[in-house]
Amino acid sequence: MAMIHSAPRGNREARPHWVAAREGRLAMPFCQPCNAWNWPPAGACPHCGTALTWRDCSGAGRVVSFSIVRRAVQPEWKDHAPYVVAVIELAEGVRLLSNVVDCPAEEVTMGAAVQVAFHETTDPELGLPVFRLVG
Numbered sequence: 001m002a003m004i005h006s007a008p009r010g011n012r013e014a015r016p017h018w019v020a021a022r023e024g025r026l027a028m029p030f031c032q033p034c035n036a037w038n039w040p041p042a043g044a045c046p047h048c049g050t051a052l053t054w055r056d057c058s059g060a061g062r063v064v065s066f067s068i069v070r071r072a073v074q075p076e077w078k079d080h081a082p083y084v085v086a087v088i089e090l091a092e093g094v095r096l097l098s099n100v101v102d103c104p105a106e107e108v109t110m111g112a113a114v115q116v117a118f119h120e121t122t123d124p125e126l127g128l129p130v131f132r133l134v135g
């Protein structure tokens with residue numbers, strides 16, 4: 001069942017990430033001179049000041065840490081508790097905070113392989129990347 005999430009707020013620099021998610025892409029900010037990902041994004045690379053460029057990632061990753069939330073903070077998650085908030089390390093090496101969805105929370109383990117999926121938000125221009133267990 002697809003959830004409609006609240007539109008992402010705050011960190012306006014991350015907007016290209018949400019827009020890409022609406023288009024079915026997982027775009028992450030990258031600094032060319034540093035050859036490094038920068039997440040969460042800022043206006044420029046915090047190390048060298050270069051403007052960040054957005055690169056599409058494969059969407060494959062692993063769970064590096066997670067917690068099971070039993071009482072939803074956001075109203076749209078209420079009927080889905082318990083749910084999983086996880087730090088995902090993408091195959092490209094960058095980490096982001098997201099959710100592991102469409103499985104019982106107990107099935108999520110450290111190191112589990114995941115693949116991105118995209119949920120709609122209340123803003124028709126913005127999507128939200130989430131992850132599903134692979135296999």
Ligand SMILES: [Zn+2]
Binds near residue numbers: 033034035045
């Ligand atoms: Zn840099």
